[in-house]
Amino acid sequence: MxxxxxxxxxxxxxxxxxxxxxxxxxxxxxxxxxxxxxxxxxxxxxxxxxxxRPNIKHGEFSDEEDRIICSLYDSIGSRWSIIAGQLPGRTDNDIKNYWNTKLKKKLMGNIITNTPNLNIINQKKFTNNNFNPMFQNHHYPSSLSSPSSLLSHGVLPPSSSSYPITMSFSEGCSNVNNNTLILMQNYHQHHHQVVKDNSTLLVFGNDETIDRQQQQPASCSSDGSGTITQITNQVKLEDNRQNYGGFYSNQVVNHNQEDDQAKVLLMEEQKPSSATTGVNTGVLWGQNGQNTTPAGGTTTSLLDNYGLEEIKQLISSNYSFDETKAEEKDMTK
DNA sequence: AATGGACCCAACCGCCCAGGT
DNA sequence: CACCTGGGCGGTTGGGTCCAT
The missing domain is CATH 1.10.10 (Arc Repressor Mutant, subunit A)
Incomplete structure (x- = not known):
């Protein structure tokens, strides 16, 4: 009944x-x-x-509140009531709305504006010669696999202002490995046309992002998996989207002849279905806290390495993160 | 000034669960 | 044990507002 x-x-x-x-x-x-x-x-x-009810806080969230929300979201996912429990005066509904409408975007803005060396990138497009070494070789621990975790562990400061950047990754970036950060201009398809978006994707590369033999860029989904796509002189659309959980990969390569650098992968955000289990859910929309298995390996969330109480303690102890603990745990897997 | 799209957020919906009968 | 009820929760909706054209 x-x-x-x-x-x-x-x-x-x-x-x-x-x-x-x-x-x-x-x-x-x-x-x-x-x-x-x-x-x-x-x-x-x-x-x-x-x-x-008394003592309800309205209005702007502080940087500290941002950090707490991000850290807990990274650890336990969208359990808003638990997150609200750590923020006196804030309601779960408030936090949920804040996350969905502002904080998520703010995080992406942070990555764009506050990542070291990004000023250079903003002034110069990548070419085969100037591809920023940071993005070729900078490795993050697997537990730092989402914007929110990057923020919560102090890799990125909490203030933000987002603006579009032009970015591509080129044939020259052959050193792309797991957990390498790649930033890309976001595009999307609108009425059969490719439209530049103001947002930017953060993507983790892996060995598949470059076809080493043919030296061609390949698509790279947010979970680091991807496929090779032939470059053409025109925008090429192939409707063979694959659901990688985090994004649909459109398999689009834009080769701009004017400057031989704009080989841009086009990807489209995909809101995750709550039913997507068993797949890695990627950078932006990650279902953190779930032990999912991506195409190219495994991801770990903080919850894999810490209990909820420990996470709370971490928050109150200024977010110090014990890398060795994660590694120890990885060893036992 | 009109209009349409994007954004925000309060409120609603529907599911789950615990506790009472 | 089955049923009923209300609390709790996360996801979604829709109306108001803002802003660009």
């Missing part, structure tokens, strides 16, 4: 709360608890919890 409705839907008011209703609810709760309103109990509860 299914669950009974929480209220008589025909006889309850819905929609935004009026100031009169707010005052009434507050008054009732202060005097008698809930009752008397033509509101479903659930609605009253939510209104109270998210808006009316």
């Amino acid at each position: 299914g669950r009974a409705p929480c209220c008589d839907k025909a006889n309850v008011k819905k929609g935004p709360w009026s100031p009169e209703e707010d005052a009434k609810l507050k008054d009732y709760i202060e005097k008698f608890g809930t009752g008397g309103l033509k509101r479903c109990g659930k609605s009253c509860r939510l209104r109270w919890l998210n808006y009316l």
